[in-house]
Amino acid sequence: MKKRFYITTPIYYPSGNPHIGHAYCTTLCDIFARYKRMRHFDCYFLTGTDEHGLKIEKNAQKEGVTPQEYVDNITSIFTKLWKAMKISNNDFIRTTEERHIKVVQEAFTKMYQNDDIYLGKYEGWYCTPCESFWTETQVGPEHICPDCGRPVEKATEESYFFKTQKYLPELMKWYEGDKVIYPLNRKNEMLNTFIKPGLEDLCVSRTSFSWGVPIRENPKHVAYVWLDALCNYLSALGYGSEHDELYKKYWESEESEIIHVIGADITRFHTIYWPEFLLSLGVRLPDRVFVHGLMMMKDGKMSKSKGNVVSPYPLIEKYGVDAVRYYLVREIIFGQDGQFTPEQFVERINVDLANNIGNLVSRTVSMIQKYFDGKIPSFVENVNEQDKELEILVKSTIESYENKLDDLHITEAIVDVMNLLGRANKYIEESAPWVLAKDPSKTENLKSVMAHLAYIIFVGAKLLEPVLVEKTPLIFDSLGASENERDYSNIFNEHVLDNHEVKKGEVLFPRLDVAKETEYIKGLMGGK
Numbered sequence: 001m002k003k004r005f006y007i008t009t010p011i012y013y014p015s016g017n018p019h020i021g022h023a024y025c026t027t028l029c030d031i032f033a034r035y036k037r038m039r040h041f042d043c044y045f046l047t048g049t050d051e052h053g054l055k056i057e058k059n060a061q062k063e064g065v066t067p068q069e070y071v072d073n074i075t076s077i078f079t080k081l082w083k084a085m086k087i088s089n090n091d092f093i094r095t096t097e098e099r100h101i102k103v104v105q106e107a108f109t110k111m112y113q114n115d116d117i118y119l120g121k122y123e124g125w126y127c128t129p130c131e132s133f134w135t136e137t138q139v140g141p142e143h144i145c146p147d148c149g150r151p152v153e154k155a156t157e158e159s160y161f162f163k164t165q166k167y168l169p170e171l172m173k174w175y176e177g178d179k180v181i182y183p184l185n186r187k188n189e190m191l192n193t194f195i196k197p198g199l200e201d202l203c204v205s206r207t208s209f210s211w212g213v214p215i216r217e218n219p220k221h222v223a224y225v226w227l228d229a230l231c232n233y234l235s236a237l238g239y240g241s242e243h244d245e246l247y248k249k250y251w252e253s254e255e256s257e258i259i260h261v262i263g264a265d266i267t268r269f270h271t272i273y274w275p276e277f278l279l280s281l282g283v284r285l286p287d288r289v290f291v292h293g294l295m296m297m298k299d300g301k302m303s304k305s306k307g308n309v310v311s312p313y314p315l316i317e318k319y320g321v322d323a324v325r326y327y328l329v330r331e332i333i334f335g336q337d338g339q340f341t342p343e344q345f346v347e348r349i350n351v352d353l354a355n356n357i358g359n360l361v362s363r364t365v366s367m368i369q370k371y372f373d374g375k376i377p378s379f380v381e382n383v384n385e386q387d388k389e390l391e392i393l394v395k396s397t398i399e400s401y402e403n404k405l406d407d408l409h410i411t412e413a414i415v416d417v418m419n420l421l422g423r424a425n426k427y428i429e430e431s432a433p434w435v436l437a438k439d440p441s442k443t444e445n446l447k448s449v450m451a452h453l454a455y456i457i458f459v460g461a462k463l464l465e466p467v468l469v470e471k472t473p474l475i476f477d478s479l480g481a482s483e484n485e486r487d488y489s490n491i492f493n494e495h496v497l498d499n500h501e502v503k504k505g506e507v508l509f510p511r512l513d514v515a516k517e518t519e520y521i522k523g524l525m526g527g528k
């Protein structure tokens with residue numbers, strides 16, 4: 001396994017306030033980054049905003065502000081949100097930053113000098129909200145954008161073009177890599193929809209608006225917003241600058257694994273054009289492009305332009321950051337679309353967090369206080385068949401959790417942990433400690449039950465730590481685990497809590513009134 005990881009989210013358009021769709025992707029990456037760091041891998045995590053383009057220019061005009069003022073304002077809302085959601089990104093890149101603009105210009109020049117870019121005339125169908133050009137076949141007889149379903153406009157202008165056929169053989173070699181584009185159906189979609197019908201050259205400059213990166217060779221052109229945006233993954237690492245240590249460490253070095261996480265709506269740009277740009281620049285290709293599904297609303301895809309968004313802010317304020325993080329990655333199975341519903345949101349909090357985790361911790365702590373004066377008994381293996389079975393389950397849960405998280409299957413990994421905790425809850429019922437406590441000859445049995453429960457809670461908390469960033473430290477506090485003991489290396493150490501003193505903490509996840517909270521969340525939906 002590689003020692004270093006570079007993980008990126010798409011850089012979002014600050015053309016409207018962030019919604020839980022953006023929060024989903026960023027949380028997914030954050031969990032991956034935290035998980036890798038928890039296992040002592042070096043992980044550099046990047047997110048940012050994509051601030052150029054016609055749409056931003058138009059929005060700013062409508063509001064009577066400069067495009068820079070416009071993006072400054074919305075970008076600050078994105079950065080505040082990531083802070084509130086405890087996102088652990090190492091950097092935040094904005095495409096209006098000087099360090100980025102230079103890289104775009106340099107990249108354009110390099111591609112031009114390589115003879116990969118030429119000047120031509122563009123006639124095509126353009127979707128302004130998506131900033132995408134489409135061919136006649138793609139827009140169909142109704143002239144509808146295949147991505148967002150809105151009408152497209154015919155556009156003609158002098159443009160630079162990137163020769164997409166030139167690097168196709170190398171691109172196809174990259175496609176052969178195991179799990180490079182993941183899940184696999186996304187790769188097939190690219191092959192069948194775009195590559196096999198014949199890739200057309202890509203228009204990489206525009207002259208019809210000015211809010212973009214001017215091309216040095218011909219300043220009336222600005223770089224096409226996707227060429228501009230994709231370069232963020234390099235510019236944030238100092239590519240081509242004097243300070244390119246991060247680039248060398250996280251991109252150039254074969255020790256590093258480069259991972260892009262994107263939504264299904266932007267697969268084409270990341271799995272066709274981006275690798276081709278990199279090939280033109282003579283730069284190594286990413287190791288993995290993970291394509292996640294989208295969070296839908298009852299009336300289709302949630303989007304800023306449709307105005308059917310759910311903002312994460314009020315949810316965080318009311319239910320806490322852990323509940324929102326948990327809900328997002330539990331509800332959308334990686335690679336599939338999910339649907340936001342207030343009912344499910346409340347149910348997840350009640351069933352998974354309040355019952356399965358919260359209750360388990362509070363019952364266990366209370367019993368250890370009651371039966372053993374608050375001291376966790378020493379762990380003894382294999383006291384009986386049931387304990388043995390639990391020990392095996394713990395080991396297999398850790399193993400499958402690691403395998404699943406490495407492939408970003410966070411939902412499945414969490415479900416495994418939840419099943420383990422569910423099993424522990426059942427174990428309480430089955431072993432009936434309150435009965436064992438009445439029989440002095442069963443003391444060893446009772447000790448074993450308590451030690452097993454405490455250890456399983458420790459394991460569960462550790463595995464959920466990348467998701468439940470606020471509450472897991474409280475669980476470790478309750479178990480009396482010191483900072484050092486919380487290290488991941490202790491996950492297989494059943495004795496980590498021997499003789500530790502438990503503490504009753506606050507209620508971890510208060511149970512919600514379903515009707516009342518569902519109503520409240522419904523009121524937030526569709527709002528700004």
Ligand code: ME8
Binds near residue numbers: 024294296
């Ligand atoms: O496409 N459900 O920016 P964008 C889940 N600037 N994820 C969603 C989502 C939803 N309903 N809506 C958006 C852009 N996302 C470009 C990217 S990258 C070089 C440039 C997430 O603001 C998802 O990850 O439209 C999607 O790919 C991304 O936000 C698009 O954000």
